[in-house]
Amino acid sequence: MLLDFEQPIAALEGKLQEMKKLADESQVDVSEAVKALEEKIKNLKKETYANLTRWQRVQLSRHADRPYTLDYIQGMAEKFIELHGDRNVADDKAMVGGFGELDGRTVMFIGQQKGRNTKQRQMRNFGMANPEGYRKALRLMRMAEKFGKPIVTLIDTPGAFPGLEAEERGQGEAIARNLKEMFTLKVPVICIVIGEGASGGALGIAIGDRVFMLENTWYSVISPESCSSILWRSWNYKEQAAEALKLTAPDMLKYKLVDGIIKEPLGGAHTNPEKMVKTLKKKILETLDELEAMDADERISQRIDKFSNMGVVNELSGGIENNYTII
Incomplete structure (x- = not known):
């Protein structure tokens, strides 16, 4: 491609x-x-x-040969046991997870998985999870917490599945519950955007002590195409939408919405997957060393403060509006 x-x-x-x-x-x-x-x-x-323009980075993040969640897990982990089902409805193939070993250290891996061919894409629902996918993710996070094992989430989705049946089964509630529960997990949580990070579908597994983005990825409330279709009633303005959204890794780091950028091989992660896997593994191990040295209550407090300090607050005092940008 x-x-x-x-x-x-x-x-x-x-x-x-x-x-x-x-x-x-x-x-x-x-x-x-x-x-x-x-x-x-x-x-x-x-x-x-x-x-590269922002739209060109979006294109790279979607490259057909780019490593997906299972590629990274199988490349990094000496042993990996995939766990299935949300114990309520079904096993969502768009969300994968299980225990793996990183240099002898047990880690719970969770992430969205896309497919390589038409059959796989149908099975994985193009990486768009249903409510049972987010409930499975939360079940695995609680299991990791029970056994005192750190959590690593790998984010790569065009969004949570927007179908009527997903809404009927509580898509919004499932994602909201994940956000709430992830804030208070007692174990270290590392979140990494490895491809597309779209909307609540990405955020549902992205509340962590450290949130990183690979160099050629994007993270936003909406995709450039969907933004273009809403504002201009056409997908033809997706390049302008991407520029306005400021959705790339440097943009996210500038606004302090992520904690760091992980460099990719020249040309993108797909040009040298082995090198990218080694780089990602090294970063995860370094970050785990840092987080595990902290007290659990201190980690939780910092996690909550980090996300609480994002955004802009407008206050009305005596009829005068005060605008505060929180950094």
Whole structure:
């Protein structure tokens, strides 16, 4: 899958392959030309990916070859036992979770899972969880708390499933309950946006001591396409919507809505999944060391304060409006 802004890079890489093939066939020494072209490609990549628009980062976050939740879990964890069902309605395949080992340390992994092909996407409902998915996630969080094991959530969803049946089964209540319960979990909670972080569907598993975003991901109350369709009655303005939403990792860090950005390999996580998995694992282990050194009550207090201090408050005093930006 090649994105529009990657076309110039692909063209140069095609020329490089032709040059190498010609050298092999004709036995002509073109090593200097090859080296120069490789340097040109490297510089073009650096320039391209350092100056991506917000919409282009959204496109990268949706790349078909990008690692999904189970790819990260299976790459990081020496052992992983997936747990199923919410003990109430069903087992939601869009939400996965279970215990895994990170360098001998047991961790509860939870996250949305998308599919690679049509059949898998149907089974996983395109990573859009139903209420039973969020109730399963909460059940697994409580289990982790019971056994004193830290929780790592991996967020990658275009949103919670908006179907009528999901609303009938209490979609809003399930997400709201997760938000409430996650604030007071006694174990360390790390949340990482690995792809798309859309609306309450993402937030339902994103209340943690530390919230990180991968470099080419987005996190917002609405997708650029949906925003465009509401404001302009058309999806044709999705680029403008993405700019207005300020939904990228640097934007979220600037507004102190996340705690850090995890760098991706040049070109995106899909270009070198093994390196991305190692980077993510290292960050998780470092953060767990930091959080586990803290007292549980102190962690909970800091968690609540962090989210309570987000946003803007307007107060009316004597008929005069005072605007406070809380940082």
